[in-house]
Amino acid sequence: MKYISTRGKAEALGFEDVLLTGLATDGGLYVPEVLPRFTKEEIASWRGLPYAELAFNVMYPFVEGAIPEDTFRKMVRETYGAFAHQAVAPLVQIDSNEWVMELFHGPTLAFKDFALQLLGKLFDYVLQKRNKRVVVLGATSGDTGSAAIEGCKHCKNLDIFILHPFQRVSDVQRKQMTTIVGENIHNIAIEGNFDDCQGMVKASFNDQSFLQGKTSLVAVNSINWARIMAQIVYYFHASLSLGGPDRSISFSVPTGNFGDIFAGYLARNMGLPINQLIVATNKNDILHRLISKNQYSVEKLEHTLSPSMDIMVSSNFERLLFDLYGRNGSALSAVMNSFQSGPTSIDAARWTEARKLFDSYAVNDKETCLTIAEVYEATEELLDPHTAIGVRAARECRRDKSIPMVTLATAHPVKFPEAVEKSGVGVSPQLPPHMSDLFEREERYTVMPNAVEAVKTFILENTQHD
Numbered sequence: 108m109k110y111i112s113t114r115g116k117a118e119a120l121g122f123e124d125v126l127l128t129g130l131a132t133d134g135g136l137y138v139p140e141v142l143p144r145f146t147k148e149e150i151a152s153w154r155g156l157p158y159a160e161l162a163f164n165v166m167y168p169f170v171e172g173a174i175p176e177d178t179f180r181k182m183v184r185e186t187y188g189a190f191a192h193q194a195v196a197p198l199v200q201i202d203s204n205e206w207v208m209e210l211f212h213g214p215t216l217a218f219k220d221f222a223l224q225l226l227g228k229l230f231d232y233v234l235q236k237r238n239k240r241v242v243v244l245g246a247t248s249g250d251t252g253s254a255a256i257e258g259c260k261h262c263k264n265l266d267i268f269i270l271h272p273f274q275r276v277s278d279v280q281r282k283q284m285t286t287i288v289g290e291n292i293h294n295i296a297i298e299g300n301f302d303d304c305q306g307m308v309k310a311s312f313n314d315q316s317f318l319q320g321k322t323s324l325v326a327v328n329s330i331n332w333a334r335i336m337a338q339i340v341y342y343f344h345a346s347l348s349l350g351g352p353d354r355s356i357s358f359s360v361p362t363g364n365f366g367d368i369f370a371g372y373l374a375r376n377m378g379l380p381i382n383q384l385i386v387a388t389n390k391n392d393i394l395h396r397l398i399s400k401n402q403y404s405v406e407k408l409e410h411t412l413s414p415s416m417d418i419m420v421s422s423n424f425e426r427l428l429f430d431l432y433g434r435n436g437s438a439l440s441a442v443m444n445s446f447q448s449g450p451t452s453i454d455a456a457r458w459t460e461a462r463k464l465f466d467s468y469a470v471n472d473k474e475t476c477l478t479i480a481e482v483y484e485a486t487e488e489l490l491d492p493h494t495a496i497g498v499r500a501a502r503e504c505r506r507d508k509s510i511p512m513v514t515l516a517t518a519h520p521v522k523f524p525e526a527v528e529k530s531g532v533g534v535s536p537q538l539p540p541h542m543s544d545l546f547e548r549e550e551r552y553t554v555m556p557n558a559v560e561a562v563k564t565f566i567l568e569n570t571q572h573d
């Protein structure tokens with residue numbers, strides 16, 4: 108399998124190289140040159156498989172040629188075998204023909220574990236094979252950082268540096284990152300906000316000369332293709348659990364960077380019958396504005412009760428635009444350049460196409476809390492605020508009640524106690540047993556000023572070289 112850049116200029120790469128890069132050299136994102144397609148019969152033959160075996164079948168075409176079958180099968184089994192629920196991604200019914208798929212049974216209690224646990228194993232394999240060391244660098248508003256550190260903690264050939272905004276992540280989120288102690292793990296709390304952290308990461312990737320040629324940077328945010336790949340699997344899992352592929356089902360996906368829902372779009376293009384795909388946003392609604400009004404513009408960041416979706420720009424949307432523009436790299440570059448310089452819109456025919464693919468809805472904090480309460484009162488299922496946004500959007504946008512509707516439950520409510528408390532349900536979410544001592548574990552992190560040079564120096568000084 109070869110991967111090409113959305114901007115059409117960078118060279119095509121194989122899976123291993125795509126895994127170890129961030130953006131393409133032309134500023135684009137990597138996507139598969141040709142998407143694998145499965146027949147209905149093939150998909151139907153996977154009914155009843157354990158999650159890991161299904162995951163192997165769905166993902167293997169993406170890594171074929173780079174990783175031997177047995178090796179990849181072992182990685183996938185180990186990854187999903189470590190989840191705390193036998194079903195890995197259990198479906199819980201919350202109304203007639205309506206479900207949530209719990210994607211929070213991994214080690215850090217958010218869906219990001221599905222991809223980042225596997226990513227750690229992929230890094231280990233490829234880096235050992237190449238006898239190479241790298242630096243993993245990422246910024247987090249909370250969930251990515253802990254999942255990335257947990258996924259990479261056993262990797263021998265890398266150092267990981269995660270920047271989070273000082274005092275702006277929840278206690279559980281911070282503890283999950285800073286209590287994983289290891290020589291190669293570095294948590295940096297930046298005296299700034301998430302955008303400052305992300306800005307520093309971008310600047311470091313753009314000019315890696317500070318590493319003095321001793322190593323190179325690898326990305327763990329969702330611009331990394333391997334993350335998207337791992338997220339395609341659970342769409343197949345949900346469908347097969349609810350009568351697919353003979354019937355089609357709908358999904359509602361709480362969205363920030365457009366990574367998780369893009370995986371659903373790919374599942375559909377790979378042959379899975381999906382009816383509606385609903386983009387559910389909070390007040391940071393760039394995607395909803397685009398899909399509902401063809402308005403593509405950056406607005407001020409709003410801090411909400413669903414902080415993992417507090418973004419101004421959704422980086423993975425570029426991957427969809429690439430398809431909408433007929434996979435024409437120069438046409439896409441023109442759109443992205445126009446977007447860079449101010450509010451814009453996309454070509455009317457392509458916008459109409461986008462509206463056929465997706466529905467969208469934006470949910471404010473008040474509706475988020477009301478939905479947590481509504482679902483708790485009806486079912487005793489306690490939703491986290493991101494999932495509640497998904498459920499609200501599902502209920503607002505649903506067109507056909509005879510089609511099963513599945514909302515992706517992206518995090519465990521214990522990670523976001525503030526929203527649960529504000530919803531007035533009168534219960535507080537508890538840490539699952541395997542984590543009940545989280546608050547007693549020792550923390551280790553370094554507070555640094557909002558200054559990129561200081562961070563670069565810190566990285567260089569704390570990187571292990573050969």
Ligand SMILES: *Cc1c(COP(=O)(O)O)cnc(C)c1O
Nearest residue numbers: 250363364365366367415517518
């Ligand atoms: C990251 C995250 C999201 C958003 O996912 P994207 O892939 O960025 O759209 C939603 N909910 C939770 C809990 C998250 O951690």
